[in-house]
Amino acid sequence: MTAPRTVIVTGGSRGLGEGIVQHFLDAGDRVATCARSETDAVRAWQADPAYAERFLFRKADMADREQCTAFFKDVVAEWTSVDVLVNNAGVARDGILALFSDEDSDTVIDLNLKATIHLTKQVVRNMFAHGGGRIVNISSITGLTGYRGLSVYGATKAALDGFTRGLAREVGSRRITVNSIASGYLRTEMSHGLDDGQLNQIIRRTPAGRLGDPEDIARAVSFLVDPANDWITGQVLVIDGGLTA
Amino acid sequence: MNEFEPKIVTIVTELLERSDREDTTVELGATLHGDEGLGLDSLETAELSAILEDEFGTDPFGAGLLPETVADIVAFYADATAASA
Ligand SMILES: NC(=O)c1ccc[n+]([C@@H]2O[C@H](COP(=O)([O-])OP(=O)(O)OC[C@H]3O[C@@H](n4cnc5c(N)ncnc54)[C@H](OP(=O)(O)O)[C@@H]3O)[C@@H](O)[C@H]2O)c1
Numbered sequence: 001m002t003a004p005r006t007v008i009v010t011g012g013s014r015g016l017g018e019g020i021v022q023h024f025l026d027a028g029d030r031v032a033t034c035a036r037s038e039t040d041a042v043r044a045w046q047a048d049p050a051y052a053e054r055f056l057f058r059k060a061d062m063a064d065r066e067q068c069t070a071f072f073k074d075v076v077a078e079w080t081s082v083d084v085l086v087n088n089a090g091v092a093r094d095g096i097l098a099l100f101s102d103e104d105s106d107t108v109i110d111l112n113l114k115a116t117i118h119l120t121k122q123v124v125r126n127m128f129a130h131g132g133g134r135i136v137n138i139s140s141i142t143g144l145t146g147y148r149g150l151s152v153y154g155a156t157k158a159a160l161d162g163f164t165r166g167l168a169r170e171v172g173s174r175r176i177t178v179n180s181i182a183s184g185y186l187r188t189e190m191s192h193g194l195d196d197g198q199l200n201q202i203i204r205r206t207p208a209g210r211l212g213d214p215e216d217i218a219r220a221v222s223f224l225v226d227p228a229n230d231w232i233t234g235q236v237l238v239i240d241g242g243l244t245a
Numbered sequence: 246m247n248e249f250e251p252k253i254v255t256i257v258t259e260l261l262e263r264s265d266r267e268d269t270t271v272e273l274g275a276t277l278h279g280d281e282g283l284g285l286d287s288l289e290t291a292e293l294s295a296i297l298e299d300e301f302g303t304d305p306f307g308a309g310l311l312p313e314t315v316a317d318i319v320a321f322y323a324d325a326t327a328a329s330a
Contacts, residue, residue: 124295125291128295128296129292129295129296129298130299170288174292
């Protein structure tokens with residue numbers, strides 16, 4: 001894996017994904033990302049001559065297998081091999097299970113778990129054919145400790161961590177590492193569901209005394225996908241300002 | 246001999262080389278699995294399927310077939326070409 005690497009970051013149009021995309025672009029890598037809608041961040045990357053030939057965006061609903069596959073095929077048509085996959089796209093639906101709609105369960109499971117597995121399978125096959133790679137799954141501390149109102153979301157993240165461990169064993173001999181990052185609460189749209197009282201309580205309980213920024217996670221992603229770090233695999237790295245310590 | 250034969254033999258040979266089995270000669274009649282044949286395990290089979298797809302755009306395993314010999318793989322591509330000719 002020599003620079004520039006080809007990196008796929010799902011859901012890179014805003015929030016954490018946007019921070020991760022920016023981090024890889026700053027490092028000189030080629031970055032492909034997708035989301036259901038285009039944002040100002042995406043338009044700015046597309047228009048920036050510094051990223052010409054190094055940035056690819058496709059509108060795609062990852063939960064739709066055909067759209068997900070079409071996105072992957074576009075990336076391979078453009079850059080042949082994938083060196084790094086960051087499974088970031090995710091959705092949280094907050095609600096007490098006893099009142100939770102089946103539709104919300106499906107939305108959360110279809111994207112966080114099924115779409116991630118579907119894309120990862122295709123990328124792993126590409127990595128088999130091209131000599132290895134790095135995979136990072138963006139998980140959550142809610143998959144490690146329970147949070148009321150987030151049981152379904154937490155279940156998908158715990159499942160993702162299980163996927164990380166199993167896959168790491170399966171593909172380790174083929175120079176592919178697979179790790180999870182269990183992120184704490186970030187200042188992104190996803191945490192807008194929490195009211196000020198809840199956010200202040202989280203901050204009070206966090207040793208680092210603040211919510212996380214996408215950059216806090218992007219730096220850890222960059223560490224895990226470093227070509228030199230081929231002895232870290234199958235792990236769940238918790239990055240939460242110490243909240244769950 | 247068709248055009249796929251040498252390419253597929255090379256792909257399988259390189260796959261075995263990566264698993265330190267460079268002394269195995271790949272013949273068309275060789276069975277892919279089992280001690281009597283090339284002895285591919287499930288991961289190597291997955292790898293072979295991925296490499297074939299990368300090279301040719303489709304692969305017999307992905308198409309739901311279970312090729313047993315190197316010749317079966319060659320036949321898959323030769324048949325596909327004949328069908329589209
Ligand atoms: N925010 C937190 O506090 C927090 C904490 C722990 C873990 N995480 C994890 O971090 C990841 C990113 O979260 P975030 O906070 O950045 O969320 P976000 O601000 O809601 O952004 C989600 C991104 O994913 C895209 N996306 C959503 N549904 C999609 C779909 N069906 N197909 C393709 N793209 C889709 C969104 O674009 P579109 O909506 O346009 O499709 C957007 O780019 C998620 O896996 C989340 O579980 C977040």
